[in-house]
Amino acid sequence: MENFNYHRPSKVADAVKLMKKAKDGKFLSGGHTLVPTMKQGLASPTDIIDLSGLKNAGVKVGAKSVVIQAGTTHAAVASDKALKKAIPGLAALAGGIGDPHVRHKGTIGGSIANNDPAADYPAACLGLGATIHTDRRKIPADKFFTGMFSTALKDDEVITAVEFPIPAKSGYAKFPNPASLYAMVGVYVAQGKDGSARVAVTGAGPGVFRQSDMEAALGKSFKADALAGISVKPRGLNSDLHGTAAYRAHLISVMAKRALAAAK
Structure with missing residues (x-):
């Protein structure tokens, strides 16, 4: 880890000013990603602006x-x-x-x-x-x-x-990586007060995304049975030593149904 300047402002405006003045500044809030990357030499900011002082x-x-x-x-x-x-x-x-x-x-x-x-x-x-x-x-x-x-x-x-x-109902289910506990696939489902549905997927691809086919089905019936027949395509999903894209596609369907079962 390289040397850096440490700041702990008490006001948001001061935090913004410090960031603008820094050559390569980083905000710190929790630090569970930033600190490990600094220790590994993958990040070497000149200034750390700790936001915990904002209370x-x-x-x-x-x-x-x-x-x-x-x-x-x-x-x-x-x-x-x-x-x-x-x-x-x-x-x-x-x-x-x-x-x-x-x-x-x-x-x-x-x-x-x-x-x-x-x-x-x-x-x-x-x-x-x-x-x-x-x-x-x-x-x-x-x-x-x-x-x-x-x-x-x-x-x-x-x-x-x-x-x-505040939704009418919502639930979340994930299949965690046993080592990191991050989601190999996680699905959040929500039914709006107007009956509309939203389905968001994390862990399966290069970023979080919504599953439109499931949203359309759940907008008609917010039950696991409504997802029958919906096949998630593996194209664009992650494939690594923890699981193939096809495996993650299958997990999306499984986690969506579990999230629906947990929805309150």
Whole structure:
């Protein structure tokens, strides 16, 4: 690991100023991806801007939506009683991220800003039709995730909160890699109050994506039986030592049905 300048601002505006001044700055929020890559020499930022000093954490449940501040840990999301009632699928997803150490240090803002292609939160954001709030704008989840480890964020833009519409029902299921606990395939399903359906898949491809065929079927009947006959094509899906593209395509169907069974 190379030497770097460490900053811990207490205001978002100060964090943005520090990033603009840095030659090669990185925001730190949890650090479960950034710190390991620095240790391996894969990243050598000149400046680390630690966002934990912003004290931007908490869950607020309203009549139509839930707003989770960016600095809220996975453990806090998983244990929030009001969230468990409003969107139980989201709370359950947070409770299944990594191990206890990861859940008590990692944050929702850090997770979606990093946008690991096998992370859980991107599936929830896309599946629930969330809106990502930053220091300067609001970005729909459908436009936020742009590719592998890539988002619509500008280099000096800071996520401040994530807003999730409260669905009629939603659920999440994943097939975790036994070593990393990241999703080999994870599927989040949600039924809107208007009866529409959204299905988001993580882990299977180079980035999180929606499954339109399943959405159309579940928009008519939000039950596992509605997915009968839908065959997911393996083209474009990941194929590695953990599983072929065809295997992951099969898992998408299996996890979607399990997510429906878990939906509340």
